[in-house]
Amino acid sequence: xxxxxxxxxxxxxxxxxxxxxxxxxxxxxxxxxxxxxxxxxxxxxxxxxxxxxxxxxxxxxxxxxxxxxxxxxxxxxxxxxxxxxxxxxxxxxxxxxxxxxxxxxxxxxxxxxxxxxxxxxxxxxxxxxxxxxxxxxxxxxxxxxxxxxxxxxxxxxxxxxxxxxxxxxxxxxxxxxxxxxxxxxxxxxxxxxxxxxxxxxxxxxxxxxxxxxxxxxxxxxxxxxxxxxxxxxxxxxxxxxxxxxxxxxxxxxxxxxxxxxxxxxxxxxxxxxxxxxxxxxxxxx
Amino acid sequence: xxxxxxxxxxxxxxxxxxxxxxxxxxxxxxxxxxxxxxxxxxxxxxxxxxxxxxxxxxxxxxxxxxxxxxxxxxxxxxxxxxxxxxxxxxxxxxxxxxxxxxxxxxxxxxxxxxxxxxxxxxxxxxxxxxxxxxxxxxxxxxxxxxxxxxxxxxxxxxxxxxxxxxxxxxxxxxxxxxxxxxxxxxxxxxxxxxxxxxxxxxxxxxxxxxxxxxxxxxxxxxxxxxxxxxxxxxxxxxxxxxxxxxxxxxxxxxxxxxxxxxxxxxxxxxxxxxxxxxxxxxxxxxxxxxxxxxxxxxxxxxxxxxxxxxxxxxxxxxxxxxxxxxxx
Numbered sequence: 197x198x199x200x201x202x203x204x205x206x207x208x209x210x211x212x213x214x215x216x217x218x219x220x221x222x223x224x225x226x227x228x229x230x231x232x233x234x235x236x237x238x239x240x241x242x243x244x245x246x247x248x249x250x251x252x253x254x255x256x257x258x259x260x261x262x263x264x265x266x267x268x269x270x271x272x273x274x275x276x277x278x279x280x281x282x283x284x285x286x287x288x289x290x291x292x293x294x295x296x297x298x299x300x301x302x303x304x305x306x307x308x309x310x311x312x313x314x315x316x317x318x319x320x321x322x323x324x325x326x327x328x329x330x331x332x333x334x335x336x337x338x339x340x341x342x343x344x345x346x347x348x349x350x351x352x353x354x355x356x357x358x359x360x361x362x363x364x365x366x367x368x369x370x371x372x373x374x375x376x377x378x379x380x381x382x383x384x385x386x387x388x389x390x391x392x393x394x395x396x397x398x399x400x401x402x403x404x405x406x407x408x409x410x411x412x413x414x415x416x417x418x419x420x421x422x423x424x425x426x427x428x429x430x431x432x433x434x435x436x437x438x439x440x441x442x443x444x445x446x447x448x449x450x451x452x453x454x455x456x457x458x459x460x461x462x463x464x465x466x467x468x469x470x471x472x473x474x475x476x477x478x479x480x481x
Numbered sequence: 482x483x484x485x486x487x488x489x490x491x492x493x494x495x496x497x498x499x500x501x502x503x504x505x506x507x508x509x510x511x512x513x514x515x516x517x518x519x520x521x522x523x524x525x526x527x528x529x530x531x532x533x534x535x536x537x538x539x540x541x542x543x544x545x546x547x548x549x550x551x552x553x554x555x556x557x558x559x560x561x562x563x564x565x566x567x568x569x570x571x572x573x574x575x576x577x578x579x580x581x582x583x584x585x586x587x588x589x590x591x592x593x594x595x596x597x598x599x600x601x602x603x604x605x606x607x608x609x610x611x612x613x614x615x616x617x618x619x620x621x622x623x624x625x626x627x628x629x630x631x632x633x634x635x636x637x638x639x640x641x642x643x644x645x646x647x648x649x650x651x652x653x654x655x656x657x658x659x660x661x662x663x664x665x666x667x668x669x670x671x672x673x674x675x676x677x678x679x680x681x682x683x684x685x686x687x688x689x690x691x692x693x694x695x696x697x698x699x700x701x702x703x704x705x706x707x708x709x710x711x712x713x714x715x716x717x718x719x720x721x722x723x724x725x726x727x728x729x730x731x732x733x734x735x736x737x738x739x740x741x742x743x744x745x746x747x748x749x750x751x752x753x754x755x756x757x758x759x760x761x762x763x764x765x766x767x768x769x770x771x772x773x774x775x776x777x778x779x780x781x782x783x784x785x786x787x788x789x790x791x792x793x794x795x796x797x798x799x800x801x802x803x804x805x806x807x808x809x
Contacts (some may be wrong), residue, residue, distance in 0.1 A: 210558040215587070218584075219584075219585060222581060222584045222585055223581075225581075226570060226573060226577070226581050229572070229573055229577060230570065230572040230573070233572040233573075233613060234572060257502075299568060301568060301570075301571075302564050302565070302567075302568035303568050303569075303570060305529075305562070305564055305568060306562065306564065306582070306629070307533055308533070308534050308570040309532050309533065309557060309560065309562040309584065309648065310557055310585045310586060311532060311554050311557040311558040311585075311586060311587060312585040312586075312587070316585075318696075478536070
């Protein structure tokens with residue numbers, strides 16, 4: 197058949213890295229196409245954090261103490277870094293559900309029977325989720341501005357620092373989608389993956405400096421909050437955005453939140469990507 | 482020289498369950514082997530081991546001349562797999578699905594696109610090519626799944642219960658597609674629960690039960706061993722029943738059973754079609770008018786009963802990894 201020879205001639209060079217990037221992009225494109233065909237999923241992913249912004253701002257604002265004030269305007273500026281960070285971590289559930297769905301539908305079997313790079317199915321998924329997170333974050337930032345969030349309210353800042361803050365948020369979100377990938381490969385159904393992908397995020401995001409000033413917590417809880425990787429990102433964003441409520445804790449991640457966020461994120465990616473890819477290679481759909 | 486698909490002593494255990502208990506297979510190039518067995522017999526596990534999806538605990542497998550455990554990536558280049566579920570992305574169109582698979586077979590975008598168009602045409606999906614696969618009927622999805630397995634025209638194909646869940650018309654259609662494919666020289670291993678399907682498509686049939694190949698041969702050989710062939714006759718006049726029973730008893734392998742109310746007689750036979758014409762002549766000679774006569778072939782249950790002494794079990798016992806077989 198002529199198509200066979202055409203196909204062979206069209207073979208992409210065998211360099212492993214090139215192949216891995218290319219295959220990941222093919223899979224990422226597929227996941228992005230899916231997202232455009234299920235817009236309601238993307239929409240719900242946006243509505244939920246928007247709801248959080250509105251609820252926290254108007255319900256808790258005025259009763260939560262930041263530093264020495266309970267001023268609702270201060271709380272608003274304090275809150276946003278926390279909501280942004282929580283939002284990017286919630287992408288975990290999407291990755292977990294998407295991969296569990298591919299397993300259940302037999303697509304993972306198909307992919308695993310193809311001569312493609314081993315990590316590409318998972319990388320393609322996490323990259324597509326990162327794109328979705330970026331869109332969600334953009335909408336959320338606009339809503340935050342609409343309800344009165346401003347940068348540089350506590351300390352001066354500049355556009356470069358603000359962008360760096362969003363960059364760190366995306367990195368954190370990307371790292372967490374690898375945890376989601378592992379969860380998706382470990383459960384039997386997409387439904388289990390959705391809840392399994394999100395339940396543990398509540399303690400992680402609440403035992404932190406995201407919604408309340410962690411220095412006012414009981415000491416043992418405060419230690420957890422201070423060393424929580426999630427807190428480091430929130431602290432880094434508050435610093436970079438020039439927002440109030442930056443923790444004065446002595447804990448290393450609170451003192452060097454940008455470095456801590458980078459380290460934590462890279463560590464999470466390294467560990468969970470390794471585990472997820474290993475799991476994928478042995479996965480029985 | 483081993484065939485295009487060769488397996489020796491494959492063993493795979495899930496917990497306490499031995500899904501494969503020493504499976505040997507040898508499929509000569511350009512032929513079709515039907516792996517016949519009930520749910521949970523180990524068919525899917527065997528396919529998964531041969532297609533690099535599952536690592537057997539013991540044993541050796543060679544596909545297209547390549548060692549499955551040693552050169553899995555090279556094996557993946559040479560095989561097409563069509564699973565029990567139509568493994569297509571339902572939110573992608575037929576065209577997007579095929580193009581993606583082509584690219585993941587390491588074709589460049591343009592030839593992958595051209596090949597997708599060619600396959601959509603060949604599988605009568607051209608009209609639906611740009612609709613999401615979600616809108617396809619069951620038969621169309623299976624065809625798309627099969628097309629995806631054929632993107633690079635691999636020399637060796639695996640199909641795991643390709644027609645399970647399809648209505649008779651779609652099953653017939655898919656059989657035609659598979660026959661065409663095989664006439665092009667592709668080596669095919671297909672699993673099925675239906676003897677009729679194996680009969681129709683396979684040169685050789687391997688009967689699997691509890692993770693073992695318990696019999697192998699052509700369909701005629703297996704049926705001869707089974708001896709489950711029966712001739713059924715419906716006489717026009719009820720008065721002729723006993724005369725007909727005598728004829729059938731004389732030519733068949735045993736006593737004819739009579740279902741009075743239906744004017745139907747059944748007798749076990751060996752010799753198939755030749756005997757059938759003899760029976761017709763004999764009945765005709767005695768002036769016994771018949772409404773219907775036919776050779777009933779052995780069913781999977783008959784084959785099983787005779788080979789294993791137990792009826793085909795329908796329970797999936799293949800362990801947690803392949804709830805698929807049980808899910809049918």
